[in-house]
Amino acid sequence: MKESRLILALDVYERERALEIAERTAEYLWAVKVNWPLIIGSGLKIITELKQVTGLPIIADLKLADIPNTNRLIASKVFEAGADYVIAHGFVGRESVKAVMELGETIIVVEMSHPGAGEFIQPATDGLIELANELGPFGVIAPATRPERVAYIRSKLRPEIKVITPGVGAQGGKAEEVVKAGADYVIVGRSIYTSKNPRESARRIFEEIKEVV
Structure with a gap:
């Protein structure tokens, strides 16, 4: 199996449910992303537990x-x-971002996937891209809901900086389109963790990405 480019956004509260879904889908994932809902619901130790269960990188969003x-x-x-x-x-x-980067690998938000991102964040995207190019983080967040923006952001970034894209599935983004636009990794949440068969849903999206890559 080729290396995965799929990241599971595990936005649930319950520890047991999170661990079960992560374990069942791990074969098709590159990483697991945890956000405030899971950390608030299960405590910071859930990061340690997910890492032990899956053996995958953990992204703290x-x-x-x-x-x-x-x-x-x-x-x-x-x-x-x-x-x-x-x-x-x-x-x-930059100083706030550098404070994180001094401690470990960092991903910078340059544009978000929800419609409201157009109000304040998108107008600042060019400056945020310049910041990323200056500081050299592992990657940046770009919106899978707007593939044309992913393509634009990719074209302006240093080539070694990864483009990581949330918004595939429930928000309307298409994995195939966003990978073609230049995404290195695709984040999917609800389409997997609310599925009756999370493993099968993860496999299907994994295969969709693999076909394009």
């Missing part, structure tokens, strides 16, 4: 957006729990 010291305090505990990557907002400035 905290979208850190605070002063450097607060970002540093939060990121320190999250990396300590076993997270491999932490997602941070870039709009708070």
Whole structure:
């Protein structure tokens, strides 16, 4: 099986459910992404447990957006729990992002997938791309719901910086389209974790991506 480019967004509250879904789908995933709902519902230790159960990288999607010291305090505990990557907002400035990057691999949000992103974040995207090119994070977040924006962001980024795209499935994005637009990794949440058969849903999306790649 080729290396996966699929990331599971595990936006559930319950520890047991999260571990079960992650274990059942792990074969088709590159990484598991945890967000505030799961951390609030199950505690920070869920990062450690998911890593043990799946053997996969864990992305902590905290979208850190605070002063450097607060970002540093939060990121320190999250990396300590076993997270491999932490997602941070870039709009708070380079020093806040660097505070996270000094502790571990970081992914910067340059544009979000929901319609409201057009109000304030999209107008700042060019500046956020410049910030990413300057700092050299592992990757950036770009919207799978707007493949043309993914293509634009990819064209402006340094080639070694990965493009990671949420919004496939429930939000309307198509895995095939976004990979063709230049995405390195595709994030899928509800289409997998609310499915009656999460493993089969993950397999289907994995195969869709593999065909394009």
